Amino acid sequence: MRVQELLPVEARDQRSLSDAWERVVRDGAGTLRREPQVRTAVKASWERSLHRGILPTLPRAPMQLDDASLAELREQVDWLPHAELAVRAHASGSVLDGHILALFDDRARMLVATGDPRALDGLADINFRPGALWSEDAVGTNGPGTALALARAVHIVGAEHFCERWQGWHCAAAPIRDPLTQDVLGVLDLSGFREKAHPHTLSLATAIAVALEQRLAAREAERRVTLLRQFGSLVGRYPTDAILVVDRAGEIIASSTAAERIVRRLQASGHEATDVLRAMSTNDGHTAGANWQAPSHTIIRDASHPMLGATAAVHAMHDGRTPIGACVVLPLTSGARDARVHTTVPGHAGARTAVSTATTAPARGSDGAVQRGAVTGVSDPGRDTIARSSSRSPSRAGSPRPAGTHMVRYTLDALRGAAPVLEEVRRFARACARTDLPVLLLGESGTGKEVIAQGIHAASPRAHAPFVAVNCAALPRELVESELFGHVAGAFSGARRDGAIGKFEAADGGTLFLDEIGELPPAAQAALLRVLQEGEITRLGATSGRHVDVRIIAATNRDIASAIASGQLRDDLYHRLNVLTHSLPPLRARTGDAVLLARHFLGTVSGTLAQEFSPAVLHAFEHYRWPGNVRELENLVKRVAALSETAMITEDLLPAALRDVAARAPAKHFEVGFQTTTAIDDLVADLPAGDALREQLRTRYASLIASHATMRDAAKAIGVTRSTLYRRLQRIGLAPGRGVRDTA
Numbered sequence: 244m245r246v247q248e249l250l251p252v253e254a255r256d257q258r259s260l261s262d263a264w265e266r267v268v269r270d271g272a273g274t275l276r277r278e279p280q281v282r283t284a285v286k287a288s289w290e291r292s293l294h295r296g297i298l299p300t301l302p303r304a305p306m307q308l309d310d311a312s313l314a315e316l317r318e319q320v321d322w323l324p325h326a327e328l329a330v331r332a333h334a335s336g337s338v339l340d341g342h343i344l345a346l347f348d349d350r351a352r353m354l355v356a357t358g359d360p361r362a363l364d365g366l367a368d369i370n371f372r373p374g375a376l377w378s379e380d381a382v383g384t385n386g387p388g389t390a391l392a393l394a395r396a397v398h399i400v401g402a403e404h405f406c407e408r409w410q411g412w413h414c415a416a417a418p419i420r421d422p423l424t425q426d427v428l429g430v431l432d433l434s435g436f437r438e439k440a441h442p443h444t445l446s447l448a449t450a451i452a453v454a455l456e457q458r459l460a461a462r463e464a465e466r467r468v469t470l471l472r473q474f475g476s477l478v479g480r481y482p483t484d485a486i487l488v489v490d491r492a493g494e495i496i497a498s499s500t501a502a503e504r505i506v507r508r509l510q511a512s513g514h515e516a517t518d519v520l521r522a523m524s525t526n527d528g529h530t531a532g533a534n535w536q537a538p539s540h541t542i543i544r545d546a547s548h549p550m551l552g553a554t555a556a557v558h559a560m561h562d563g564r565t566p567i568g569a570c571v572v573l574p575l576t577s578g579a580r581d582a583r584v585h586t587t588v589p590g591h592a593g594a595r596t597a598v599s600t601a602t603t604a605p606a607r608g609s610d611g612a613v614q615r616g617a618v619t620g621v622s623d624p625g626r627d628t629i630a631r632s633s634s635r636s637p638s639r640a641g642s643p644r645p646a647g648t649h650m651v652r653y654t655l656d657a658l659r660g661a662a663p664v665l666e667e668v669r670r671f672a673r674a675c676a677r678t679d680l681p682v683l684l685l686g687e688s689g690t691g692k693e694v695i696a697q698g699i700h701a702a703s704p705r706a707h708a709p710f711v712a713v714n715c716a717a718l719p720r721e722l723v724e725s726e727l728f729g730h731v732a733g734a735f736s737g738a739r740r741d742g743a744i745g746k747f748e749a750a751d752g753g754t755l756f757l758d759e760i761g762e763l764p765p766a767a768q769a770a771l772l773r774v775l776q777e778g779e780i781t782r783l784g785a786t787s788g789r790h791v792d793v794r795i796i797a798a799t800n801r802d803i804a805s806a807i808a809s810g811q812l813r814d815d816l817y818h819r820l821n822v823l824t825h826s827l828p829p830l831r832a833r834t835g836d837a838v839l840l841a842r843h844f845l846g847t848v849s850g851t852l853a854q855e856f857s858p859a860v861l862h863a864f865e866h867y868r869w870p871g872n873v874r875e876l877e878n879l880v881k882r883v884a885a886l887s888e889t890a891m892i893t894e895d896l897l898p899a900a901l902r903d904v905a906a907r908a909p910a911k912h913f914e915v916g917f918q919t920t921t922a923i924d925d926l927v928a929d930l931p932a933g934d935a936l937r938e939q940l941r942t943r944y945a946s947l948i949a950s951h952a953t954m955r956d957a958a959k960a961i962g963v964t965r966s967t968l969y970r971r972l973q974r975i976g977l978a979p980g981r982g983v984r985d986t987a
Contacts, residue, residue, distance in 0.1 A: 248282045251400055252440045256280070260402035261410075264289075268299045284393065285384060285403045291392070292383035292405040301406045304382045307352055308374040317354055318899065321565040322428055322459055325886065326419070327355065328895070329455040330431075332888065342435030342444075344451075345371070347387045349429050351378035362435050369408050371434065382406060386414020387430040394418055394427050396452075398445040401437040413440035417452035422460040424492050431455065461885045466490075466567040469878055470560055471497055473570050477558065479652055480693065480712035480758070483749070485573040491566055502573065562878070563898055572717050651710050655698035658691070659843055662833035668695065671825045676702035681775065683820045684798040686827030689872030692798040693758065695827065700754040705794060708753030713746050716762035723767045728774075730783035747780045750793050760797040760820075761812045768813045775819045795820070830869040830876060837864040837876060844880040845892075853887040859894045862908030863901040941975050948972075 251260055263278040272290045275281065281289070308316060317323055326346050343358030343366060353373045356363065366372065379388040383405030390397045396417040404410045416432040433448040467490070474488040478499050485502035487495055498506055558570040655672055658665060675682050676699050684692045693712065700710045718726050729745035746755060757763075763771065774780050775795065779788040797820050799806070806812040830837055838856075841864050845853060856864070860883075869875055883896040894905035951957040958968040 250398060250440070250442050251280075251282075251403065252442065257401045257437070264299075264402050264405075264410075267293075282403070284389070284397060285399070288379065288384040288389050288392070289405055291379060295380055295383075297381075297383040297405055299383075299405060299407055301382060302408060303368070304370040304375045304377055306370055306374050307376040310374075313354075313374045316348065316352070320348055320354060320429070321563065322419070322455075323354060324896075324898075325458040325462065326429075326431070326455050328886065328888075329451055329458055330357065332454070341439040342433055345387070345432045345434065347377065347391075347430040347432060349391065349427055350376075351381075351388050351391050351430070352376055353387075354429070359435070365436070366412065366434065371412075382409070385409055386416035386434060387432045390416035390418055390430050390432075391427065396445055396449050398440075398442075400440045411437055413437050413444070415445040415448040417445070417449040419452050419455055419459075422456060422463050423490060458886065462562075462882065465878075465882055465885050466560075466562055467496065468881070469562070470568045470570070473558060473560055476652075476693075477570050477572060480756075481572055481714060481717070482711075484717075487571045487573070488568065489571065490568040496568075562882070572714065651697040651701050651706075653694045653697040654701040657694055657698065659840060660833055660836035661839060662828070662836045664828040665833055665836065668825065668827060671823070672699050673702065675699045675823050678823070679794050680822045681794075681820045682796040682822070683817075683824040684796065684827060685803065685824065686798075686800060687829050687870075687872055688800050689874040690827040690829055691873060692800075692827060693756065696754070696756045696796045696798065699796060700756075700794075703754070703794070705753050709750050710754050710756065711746055711750035712756040712758060714758050716759040718763075718767075720764055723764060724770055725783045727767065728770065728780045728782055731785045742782065745780070745782070747774065747791050747793055748789070751791050752793075754794045754796060757795065757797040759799060761799045761801045761806045765810075765813065768816050772813065772816045772819055775816075830872045831867075835865070837867070837869065840873060840876055841880050844877045845884055848881050848884040851884045851887065852890055853884040853892050854890040855892070857891055857893045859905040859908040860892055860897065860901075863894065863897060863905035866907075867901050867904050941977060944972060944975065944977060948977075 249256075251257060259280045263281050266274050267278065267289055272293050275286045275290060278286070323346065330344050330346070339358040339362075341359050341362055343356050343362045345356040346354045348354055353371070353375050355373055356371075363372075371377070376382070377385055377388045379385070379392045382388060384399060385404055385406075386397060386399045389399060396415075398413070398415045400413040402410050404412070404414075412434055413436075414432055414434040416430050418427045419429045419431055420426065421428050431448055431452045433444055433451075435444075470488050470490065474486065474497050477486050483501075484499070485505055486499040487502045487506075488497045490496050495506065558572065560567050560569060655669060655676075658669055658672075672695055682696070682699065684695055686692055696712075697710060700706060713727070715723075725743070725745065727745045727747060729743050729748055731742040757771075774791070777788070778792070779790050781788045799812075801811070803812065803817060807814045807817060830840075838861050841856065841861075845856070864876070871878075879898070879901075883892050886896050887893075894902055897905060947957050947961065948954070954968060955965050958965045961968070
């Protein structure tokens with residue numbers, strides 16, 4: 244049975260420890276076993292300190308970072324703002340009497356410190372201040388350094404420190420762990436005068452660290468939602484492809500039906516998830532999971548894995564500057580759709596294991612052609628079923644079409660905003676829906692090009708026919724024409740035995756959305772031009788064409804003039820597509836919409852106290868440039884709502900770039916409408932007397948009462964009960980009479 248070692252907080256314990264420390268420093272580590280008063284963990288740390296040659300007379304810790312380097316490091320540590328909020332929530336004056344709270348990164352470099360000025364000044368003499376290095380390797384036994392060395396919470400008191408100048412202090416330090424990987428991100432340390440040491444100090448430091456980890460876990464959950472939303476979007480856009488989503492640890496958290504089958508087959512052969520990812524490796528051995536930090540739309544190529552496709556597009560996702568994971572789109576090669584498909588993955592002992600799967604051939608007539616109107620089942624990983632084609636195009640009745648390609652997630656009603664430029668977009672989209680002419684959408688990433696494309700399709704006579712989205716950047720260059728136009732049997736090495744339809748035939752009767760069209764290779768652009776001119780496609784290897792009835796909507800975020808000048812986009816293809824063209828406005832050009840959208844997104848977040856934004860936050864939303872457009876705004880609102888501990892979201896929760904904008908907010912800048920949520924009581928209770936938002940509320944409610952004959956009429960006008968209105972007036976310092984009376 245292990246005996247609990249008591250914390251040496253008494254003066255006699257410290258005297259005994261000091262004597263032991265002198266003997267160990269003088270005689271060496273061999274004497275440690277004869278010092279029972281020294282705790283086991285401290286003995287081990289002293290021994291490490293002696294082995295590394297740490298000077299017991301070290302006057303102060305080394306300063307490793309100057310002001311500029313420290314500021315840069317703070318920007319890089321993405322958990323630091325959450326830690327500062329946790330510290331602020333727990334660090335009352337009584338807690339920090341004679342103490343400071345400090346945060347360290349995973350290399351024991353102090354990032355920030357706050358607390359009792361006396362303790363701050365005293366500890367600054369030994370460089371226990373931001374920018375200094377406090378690892379065991381540098382300064383011997385100490386709270387934060389030893390906590391990192393052991394990866395657990397420790398409390399080092401007085402003479403337990405290896406260096407004599409640290410012995411006037413005590414340090415209670417607790418590691419901060421990544422909720423996803425459980426890696427140690429840094430340390431939270433509560434240090435103070437030795438006489439202030441108490442056995443409960445470490446419990447307090449640990450409690451604050453746990454509170455911080457809970458904040459990080461909430462952020463991680465929000466990031467996971469972001470990844471899964473992107474995954475859902477990609478599955479809808481590319482229904483015939485295998486799609487995986489991996490978190491920042493490289494673990495698969497979701498997969499499409501096609502990818503799931505691949506994963507199951509590989510795992511059935513005894514391979515773990517890491518082997519599955521390794522099967523998607525590039526030729527230099529990097530896996531898709533390991534490349535989640537790569538820029539968006541990075542292309543991974545590996546022709547050695549035919550089932551997984553020659554090219555995978557990695558859609559990297561970021562929270563600010565921090566990578567959070569990636570969606571991996573794996574267009575299946577024709578070889579993957581053959582009757583017997585083989586792929587290899589590394590075995591546990593270096594061997595390579597083959598995995599095969601059989602498919603079922605489609606129903607055919609005596610001439611070998613696919614029977615019209617036939618419903619056939621295949622085990623193609625990219626297609627769950629083969630559906631009957633639209634009645635709009637009876638000539639294509641037998642063409643196999645990927646299930647679910649007719650589904651759209653958005654209509655034109657999904658376009659939220661009141662800016663005049665957005666109303667122009669709505670009018671343009673409604674006009675496009677009335678015709679079958681080609682549409683070309685221009686605009687930055689995140690401006691909603693696919694939302695518009697789906698909305699046009701949903702509002703058009705083709706709404707019940709397929710909507711097929713193609714990411715042109717993700718198409719394998721060597722197979723792009725086969726993917727778009729299909730191929731006949733034997734068209735190329737590895738071609739499907741019975742041939743295959745392409746995206747154009749899959750979209751027959753409906754709409755084909757060509758995203759990032761400027762990424763198509765020149766040969767494919769020439770073939771696409773012919774299809775647009777003739778309304779006819781020719782499968783790869785075929786000698787005759789096939790008529791298709793497809794409406795084309797193309798999109799690009801490139802500068803058209805530059806793309807044509809550089810030869811990346813054919814000018815004749817551009818002129819063919821440039822019939823109905825519109826540049827979608829970035830969010831920064833949509834005056835007032837950032838605030839409107841932010842409030843809408845806030846209303847969709849559940850499980851949060853947040854109900855409104857402070858005037859400074861709204862100012863930041865309205866004046867920030869939003870390089871990521873609406874997608875960036877939505878993710879930010881969800882994050883700050885999850886982190887907020889009050890009904891009012893304030894600027895301290897914003898990233899640094901938005902905080903700078905919020906700091907320039909003028910007083911009484913924003914109009915405040917009548918809130919219909921019952922959380923208004925909590926919201927105004929958080930506002931001090933004289934606050935700009937509170938004063939605006941008072942003015943608006945006074946005007947409301949003055950403009951209605953009775954309180955019942957006034958309450959009805961804003962959609963609340965009379966008792967609720969009375970309560971709100973009381974909370975903001977107003978009382979109804981013949982008008983309203985100021986009670987503040």
